[in-house]
Amino acid sequence: MDIRPVVLITGALTGIGRATAIAFAREKVRVVVSGRRVEEGRQLADELRALGTEAQFVQSDVRFEDDIRELIDRTVAQFGRLDIAVNAAGTEGEWSPVTEQTPERYAAVFDTNVLGTLLAMKHELRVMAPQGSGSIVNISSTMGSRGAAGASLYVASKHAVEGLTKSAALEAAAFGVRVNAVAPGPVETAMLNRLTTTNERKAALVAGLPLKRAGTPEELAEAIVFVASSRASFMTGEILRVNGGKTAS
Template structure:
């Protein structure tokens, strides 16, 4: 990886994606952030530049291949290469029991979490395989290895992300392309607030975490920066579970 790696982040405008962008900026990376809200994206890019990073926002919707293709092409056109890709675009969907699921609710989750990750990896890997190096970091969840009531679609989508990660890692290994995933536990984001609904339920949920708290987005971002870096150069096809011990038992 070059001294100032080129980093592409999808789903960069909120939560873990945003924290990752800031963390890479502190490492003086050259960064392309993407998402679906242009005003917020331009504000984030300006914030990253204020930290001393070369940064650009590119509007993209990972559910559509043309959008993903153009995102990766613009990244390479701007910086000449692609060293790290963080595929953070994701949604929890509408919770509910299996008996109430519909094809529409399935598509609302899987089009972003699974199709979006697949399309992103497809075009990122085209670039990385050609240059003979690169690191892709997908975002899974504690639900990528477990189940829970009323979140079956979200859990299934994150199981799929982990399967995509492991398979792509095997495909990319010979060319020096690493593919890993970070699987956060509960993190202080808007998604956690939506999933728990209120402070009482949130407190009860966090009581099940051995460290008795939610993670900070910055803690997940630190794990992303590590596993994307040369310090993790012998790690590929792995799911790094950053969850306060939630899956330890």
């Protein structure tokens, strides 16, 4: 019987999610990666297999419960269990003042960041609770604990992710399942480039960090792997902030 842990990652095709999939593959665990783009997903699964682990891609969109249900069911059908889930699917939405926000923009952000996280945990816990074990890591943000002008919907969604994380942790503890979140600061991803729009603006943002640089997806992946692992076995309901000192003062 194969006793290697089974890891599921949503939002695995880019940025932090992709780096996390690679980090877990190097640990030689079994990995299921999920996202909306089929070709990129298959290529990532091939890359993970080349690192010497079992890997599978399942197309899914976290905004839809049927997709999430099928994702979890296919994971269990393939590997027999689910030990770790990283809910990395997210979007920054369209940033603008509160007075310019619309119900459509709200839905575009909250359906992915909040509803997607909720549905993922619902079905992950459906499997983990009967097992009596498991670890879930949600992805928040520095903005999950503070405000940011022009980013009201994204900020609110990440506050919600942290609230969901803490509430789910209290419920899941009775079943031996841990639920935590990792909250990145500025990280060198396509999302950061979209948000800052120019090299000058990105440089100004990074200059405000105590460490004077943006993080890398790989650094965030290492933090996620740690929080998910048995090395953090007494941690649940916590938000690990990995942001170059941004929230130190």
